[in-house]
Amino acid sequence: MRKVELWWRIPLAMIGGLIALYIFPTENIWVLSPLVPALILIATLGMGFRLALLTGFIAGQVYYIAHIEWISLYLGPVPLLALSTLMSVYFALGVGLTSWLWKRLKPKTNQYIWFAVLAAAIWIAREWLAMSFPYGGFPWSRLGMAQAHGPWGNWAYFGGISLVGFAVALIGSLLAVIAVGARKRGFPLRLATISAALIATMPAIFPLGLLNQTDRTATIAAVQGNANAGLFSNLTPGTILNNHIQATKLVSETDLADELDLIVWPENASDVDPLRSDEARGAIDKIAKEFDAPFTFGTVTKSGDDVYNSTLLWSPTEGPIDQYDKKRPVPFAEFVPDRPFWRALAPDLIDLVPRGYSFGERDGIFELEEFMAGTLICFEIAIDQIPRELANSGAEVILSQTNNADFGYSDETYQQAAIAKLRAIETGRSVVNISTVGLSAIYLPDGKTLNELTWYQPGAMVNKVPLYSAITPAVFIGGWIDALIAALGVLSLVVIRRR
Structure with a gap:
């Protein structure tokens, strides 16, 4: 990684984090949500682990402070910074791991699609870690929680907020691999585009009202x-x-x-x-x-x-x-x-x-x-x-x-x-x-x-x-949805390694 590239990579990752200000209520521009993982991935894919870790930490601080500044209203800025710092450590680990795997795996052709799945699974695994530890974690601020006012929220019927977040992160990851790999020989542009479009449009046509x-x-x-x-x-x-x-x-x-x-x-x-x-x-x-x-x-x-x-x-x-x-x-x-x-x-x-x-x-x-x-x-x-x-x-x-x-x-x-x-x-x-x-x-x-x-x-x-x-699929599956998404990430890793 040439140091000269950092002039655009770190600011781009910070922009990705800043978009959190606009996707969560009250702004509710939910359609921008995939740009959060997309821009952070574009900024860090190709980085070494340590640089990606640093960039992810900075992006995480921007992400959290941008939309949970209300925590400071009655206790001041110190608790806000303490919470955002802890959450940003998890954020950085997810970004660093994704970048490290990109460099190690060097995906080709259809492996780009599988890598997008892997990146989205890592995103949800990082959210699970952050909402679980320590002291029960901080279950707020998950990517899926920005989707209440848009059709992607309908994914919650099938797998709760984790599945909503996975769908949004997968759209963003597909956008990122398209941006990074579209000009490379054998890149499956049509498959990547169709996959992102299907994930984005399927919940909009699902008739939840008829099921209830x-x-x-x-x-x-x-x-x-x-x-x-x-x-x-x-x-x-x-x-x-x-x-x-x-x-x-x-x-x-x-x-x-x-x-x-x-x-x-x-x-x-x-x-x-x-x-x-x-x-x-x-x-x-x-x-x-x-x-x-x-x-x-x-x-x-x-x-x-x-x-x-x-x-x-x-x-x-x-x-x-x-x-x-x-x-x-x-x-x-x-x-x-x-x-x-x-x-x-x-x-x-x-x-x-x-x-x-x-x-x-x-x-x-x-x-x-x-x-x-x-x-x-x-x-x-x-x-x-x-x-x-x-x-x-x-x-x-x-x-x-x-x-x-x-x-x-x-x-x-x-x-x-x-x-x-x-x-x-x-x-x-x-x-x-x-x-x-x-x-x-x-x-x-x-x-x-x-x-x-x-x-x-x-x-x-x-x-x-x-x-x-009636019991919805999300309630029936329960907490297993996070484990299933993690298993899908492991499957993606196995498929990429079997060249």
């Missing part, structure tokens, strides 16, 4: 209280609960107010635990009896020395009848792993998270009179295993209860809502994504939006929400 027909519905009211429920809010206890009680009164103004099967409040909707406060219990009992419907809402509960981020199911006649405790609290936001070690490095930052939530062990299935609802809390929507488990356990609708108050008018809430939409397609379930401040919406399994609320305004979505029980 149902006659069963549940009348659900999802209430957005417009409450300042952030980690560092200093409101008088009971204020957030009162916000949601007042917003719930909007439900009575709708035509379906007398037909309610369930009322859903978001995470942290009750800032006073009604299991320990008679006043809060009385207020919730009163509103539940007024609507004669069960409630589900988020609050902080205690059991001995354990503190949980919980969702309660509240009956208008019996009070609390079920409870879900968040299984995957967010590291360095809801708990601090290895606190003594990290506090020694950054005591001021670590002390901002004084309370550590315990890991819940209850299932997220709420059995109601007419149907079964599955619930998860906030960041758990980004964790593949949790919504799949809900669908496999009999949930006919998924409730995604969240609190986005810490992130203001940033892209975070739109990115989270986009993940919720993809989960609807993946699980074949309607997803009720309800936030304290927005973005709140109800998504159908064909990716359409049934209803949506305006940011930072109290409001209520009251709809007949379709109920589903």
Whole structure:
């Protein structure tokens, strides 16, 4: 590699990373997504491992900082840089390995197609590593998560977000090998072009709507209280609960107010635990009896020395009848792993998270009179295993209860809502994504939006929400999809080596 070539290679890789700013919500220019892996591959194919590693690390920093800058809103730039640096190490390893294999394998003729498959598989393997380690990883920012508003998101029905990401990475890898090898003798230009076109167009013509027909519905009211429920809010206890009680009164103004099967409040909707406060219990009992419907809402509960981020199911006649405790609290936001070690490095930052939530062990299935609802809390929507488990356990609708108050008018809430939409397609379930401040919406399994609320305004979505029980291919395959993609990468490597 001549050093003179670095003047264009590193900037090109940085442009590839910067495109992340435009493909994720709110910009939503999803069609640009293949350019992320394509430009980074074009920039690094032919580099040695160490130079590709460095270039990949720089591109990774740009990629992450470009679209998750919202992490700095309440903790400042240090956590953002720490997270982007860790993620960029994984990013660099994937880029370095791909470049090293290109130099070792020296693909020819149809091997270019197989190398594109290998590169895409490495991309997904790198994403799996990043969303798994350490402390449960960072499951955000995967390439497939940018596809909620385009037809490529339909791949989620067959294999979840990993398959969506693989399809996009494969299109990008094919574009890269076309750019790098098209002028070489024997390059299969027609095959590479047709392959990219098929991957891009197949999900657009697949009729998801025809696969999700149902006659069963549940009348659900999802209430957005417009409450300042952030980690560092200093409101008088009971204020957030009162916000949601007042917003719930909007439900009575709708035509379906007398037909309610369930009322859903978001995470942290009750800032006073009604299991320990008679006043809060009385207020919730009163509103539940007024609507004669069960409630589900988020609050902080205690059991001995354990503190949980919980969702309660509240009956208008019996009070609390079920409870879900968040299984995957967010590291360095809801708990601090290895606190003594990290506090020694950054005591001021670590002390901002004084309370550590315990890991819940209850299932997220709420059995109601007419149907079964599955619930998860906030960041758990980004964790593949949790919504799949809900669908496999009999949930006919998924409730995604969240609190986005810490992130203001940033892209975070739109990115989270986009993940919720993809989960609807993946699980074949309607997803009720309800936030304290927005973005709140109800998504159908064909990716359409049934209803949506305006940011930072109290409001209520009251709809007949379709109920589903069929298991999609993505749920059936489950976590094996990542292993299958990795196996396809290994197969590609074997085919290339057998010249």
